Amino acid sequence: MSKLRNDSLVSGKKSVNNSSKHGLGCIPVRYLIVLLSVIANGLSYTMRTNLNLTIVAMVKRNDGTHDYDTCPVGDGSGSQTNSKEEIEGDFEWSESIQGVVLGAYYYGYIVTNCFGGQLADWMGARLLVGASLLSSGILTLIIPVCANWSVYSVIVVRIATGLAQGVLTPSLYTMLAYWIPLQERGLTLALIQVGGNIGAVITSPLSAALSQQEVFADGWPAVFYVLGILGCVCFFPWFYVIHNTPQEHPRISDDELMYIQAHVTASSRRKRGRSYVPWGSILKSRQVWIILITKFCAAWGNLFLMSKLPAYLESVLHLSMDLNGVVNACIYIALSVSLMFFGYISDLIERRRLMNRTVSRKLFETLGLSGAAVLMAVIPAVGCNQGAVITLLIFGMIVLGLMAGGDSPIVVDVAPDYSGSLYGLTNSFASFPGFLAPLVVGLVLDGNTSSNPMSQWNILFYLAAGIYLVGAISFCLFISAKPQSWGRARHxxxxxxxxxxxxxxxxxxxxxxxxxxxxxxxxxxxxxxxxxxxxxxxxxxxxxxxxxxxx
Structure with missing residues (x-):
């Protein structure tokens, strides 16, 4: 039974600041909360992206693949390896069916992601995230059985997985608004995103290794068994350690409780319950629409690279599958490290009050998106220089990490009481490029078959750069970090x-x-x-x- 701590007394600022030396054992409870939140988000990404590479081992290959001789082959880079001698799959799924299978996750994800924060207010993030991990783990475990039954059953399972996981991240936002002091918020939110990126980084090599082994489950089914079991196992430490608010946690120290109460926003101290979410005011707010536009623009570049960069590196630059995987992993790692670093810098500016919060948010976001736009636009200029392209991609992700001090914490800034609900809305909107970016890429590449494929890819890089700039300009001109009048509950x-x-x-x-x-x-x-x-x-x-x- 949760235990409320309502008898804390303040004897001085010093005792509050010493809270970092107490907690569950020697570790403050809020740090364990953040650690498990990062792990939960990382596991959700592994179960989200496990099909991206594994499907290659599941389906029979089509020899009618396109062959773009846009760059020299065998230029000493060792980029040509015969990857077609690898695993031959069992299922005759067309390219269009494969696209539906891979995109099915987002059909469910967008639906529940929009309302995940409000559900967390009603039911508690502890229950929602725990149920999300357990159910998505079970759904991942049954994919091999469904695949042997019918491709349509796989599509249904993937939609259900998206429905289960859509509540996870907004629930984390809602819970962390109660747990994390304002001075630690930027780094914490960056770590949550980094956890997802790390999950995506490890999934590709892990899926490749498990698909090629024959010891456990005879190849590719092992991918779903291993990741599904991990999701189910994580449910138990989550339920043991996590509580919705610091006041409910039975093992938090008094010092840490006072520290959190003294440094979270007043809205985060309110009692959790069946709160009313002012969706009308949210949808009419100019600040919300600026956040929606910015997150859409930032997500376009990310999802464009996530979905089509492997094809570009293989078909245009002729990188081997192994090197292709390394480059994609390096890009995610660069973004993850950058998010953590700039999240820390953002928190440092906040703690030392070096600049106005609105100015800080604008500076980080504008530099991140505009810098990534410039680097993206330079890629066509370097042509077939593999090293230069890879360098630009990695540095583009490093610069993009400045968003950790921009659109990541702005959701909590403008709506402290409804950060989970608002995050769900903005993240759902930012998921639309998951459908749109691959569609536009396909239309551009298939539309002008007589054109040089390199020039068609150049159009796509310029388009992504332009969309980045739209987000940067919108955020710089119109955003404010001031809490909105509807952003605080008035119970x-x-x-x-x-x-x-x-x-x-x-x-x-x-x-x-x-x-x-x-x-x-x-x-x-x-x-x-x-x-x-x-x-x-x-x-x-x-x-x-x-x-x-x-x-």
Whole structure:
């Protein structure tokens, strides 16, 4: 049974800051929360992407593949290996059927991803994420049986997997809004995304190795058995360690609980329940539409590379399958490391209050998208220079990692109480390029068969660069990190009296429930005092009078 901690007292700022030395054992509980969240997101990506390479071992090969002699072959790079002597599959699935199988996941994913945050508010992220891991693990386990039965059963299973996993990431966002102090949020959200990227990185080589072995499950079925079992096993530590809020956790230390309560936003301290999500206000908000546009533009480049880069490297640059896999892994690794690094830098700027939060978000996002656009646009200029192309792709992902300080935390900034619901909406919108980008690539490549294929690929790189720029310009001109009026739940107020006026510069209040929290200093105040938009955030006005704080 969850145990509420409502009797915390503040004896001074020093005891709060020492919370990092206590927790579950020697590790703060919130760090374990983040670790398991990263693992859960990584496992979801392994089960999402396991078909991308494994399907090659499942289906019979078509000898009528295209042969683009756009770049010299056998130029000393060792790029030509005879990959066609590898595994021959059992299923006669056409290219169009394979496309439906690979895309089926997103049909279900988009549906539940949009409402995952609201479901987490109602049911709790602990239950939703745990159910997502367990159910998607079971669905992954039965794919080999379904494949031998009917391709349509595989499509149904993949749609169901998308439905199960669509709630996972917005649920994590909702839960972390309660657990993670504002100063640690940028790095935490970057780590969640990095976990997904790492899952995608390890899936391709793991799938290749398991598909080629004959010891366990006779090849490719082992991919689904291993990853499905991992998803099911992860369910148990998740349910043991995770609780929806710090107040409910039975093993959190008092110091860490006070630290979290003092440094999360006031909205994150509200009691979880069947909250109303103001979808009308959300859909009418200009800030939301700017976030939607930006995330769509950023996702276009990512999903374009994820889905078609292997084909470009093989058919145009003639890289071997092994080297192709290494390049794709390096790109994901570069993005993951970059997200962690720039997430840390973003948090550092936030902690030291080096610049206005809106300015910081704009700077990170604009540099990330515009820099990636420039590098993407240069790829056609280097032509068949394999080293230059690979270098540009990797550096493009490094620069794109600046988004960790831009559109990643902006969702929590503008809607602290509805970050999970808003993340679900924006992530669902950003998933549409998963269908659209491969479609556009196919139309461009198939549309002008008489043209030089290299010039057609150049069009695609320029298009991706232009879309990146649209996102950068929109975000730079119109976004604001100020919490929106609809972004905070208004379920009532708690009257609180000042228990101690200042503790090393921070104001703390003690509610009638004896929960000590920090009076809400909106972070835009320190760098944007001239703004008139903060009149709901100035909680610490008097030293002895009652304070009414919205929660």
């Amino acid at each position: 009532g107020t708690i009257r609180a009296t000042i228990d101690e006026t200042t503790l090393n510069g921070s104001v703390y209040i003690k509610s009638r429930h004896n929960t000590v929290v920090e009076a809400d200093n909106d972070d835009d105040n320190y760098s944007n005092n001239s703004s008139n938009d903060n009149n709901n955030e100035n909680s610490n006005q008097s030293t002895g009078d009652n304070v009414v704080q919205n929660i």
